[in-house]
Amino acid sequence: MEMIDRYIYAVTQRLSQSQREDISQELRGLITDMLEERMEGLQASENDVEQVLSELGDPKKLAQQYQGTKKYIIGPELYDPFIMVMKVVLISIVAAMSIIFAIQIIINPVNILDYFIDYIVSFVTTIPMAIGWVTFGFVFLEYFQNVDGKDLNLEKDWSPSDLPQLPDPKRQIKRHEPLTSIVFFIILMAMAVFSSNYFGIWAFNNGELSTVVPFLNEATYNGYMLLILLILSLGVIKEIAKLVNGKWTNRLFLFTMFIDVITVIVVMVMVSGPDFWNPLFMQELVQADMLTEGSDNYQTIENIWESTTLLTLLLLIGGLVWNIIASWVKVRKGKES
Amino acid sequence: MSEAKEHLDKLTQELRRGTITIGVLSQLSKPQYGYSLVTKLNEEGIHVEPGTLYPLLRRLEKQGLLESTWDTNEARPRKYYMLSKMGAEVFELLWKEWQKMVDSLNHLIDLDKGGDKNGDD
16 A cells, blocks of 8 residues: 555654654554454455545644644744844845945946946845845754753743833833944945945046045055954944843943943054055045145145044044943933932 | 634634543553554544544653553554553542542532522622
């Protein structure tokens, strides 16, 4: 009876190796018993077999019964955060690529078709990759959550003191703030990788962009790019911490301060390092017909350019202090009420 | 009316799920194989599909409530299940729990129906 073998195979192929042998023997016995009862000693026909098998039902369902617990790649508990992260990542990617596309068209409108094709191609290549990585991360989480989860849930007795505090509106971090920042950081990352050469002064000629005088030294940029990506990732980590916490706490405050300080130190090392800025910046400005050497403007701009490192540092440290004070005020406010 | 029937079916199914376990445990002080158990239970009005019972037997075995042996002496090998020592203990307790539940529920419903007859309480 080939049909019986096919049925048993359809059930057992869905089960783990260790159960297969035993269950297939048991099932065969069951089917024979059912046939025997039906036939009362007569030879079973193909038709009878079919009836018995349809009584047993869909092999998929039977296999599920044997497996007992439902298995998830990403279970119901992780599903919502999974969808949220996926949305943020996809929105960021689409935004970043669209911005790059827009910049390219402004710079070189003639090649719009090429850029458009690039734009579409980059969708095809990066979006599946992003979806893949996000999914992979969550599958990983789910797997380890299941491994620990059992012990944690059984051992830990819940008590009312475990209840989370009611959100305090003054300390609360609105979800859209960190989300917007994450999108922003990812866009900056994409631009740092793909279009750093547009970071500079744009020289227009008859309404069309003729050249860009870059701020950064193109010869050394690739080395610095890693540092820039590191800084931006630190920013993303900080925003994720805010998102997860949902409110300002002392720990979150210390953590964000820690990240901010590291960021400032890395930037300091970077901007004061050798060859970070474009060494030919002034000459290139002159070549682009934006300045004439020796003019008053030239002097002013040269002065500003030479103090760029200092200005950057001042801005950064100012920003850091501002950030720390602002967060601290939020933490304090929550405590007073 | 068909909607009421649908609900009834669903609720009955939920109720049945737990009672099948009691029914199975009650029959296994002597060894039985799966299909003989299906027939027995159905004869006694406990409706159960083989596709539900067989996996259930395995689960109970895995939990240590049942023990099994393959009998290879007959025309074809059959897997016989029987209560383990712990299984017998669990069945006794479960049986008492079940009786308590039935009593309490009957009492509760009787109370309510009695109240209806005498006007509101």
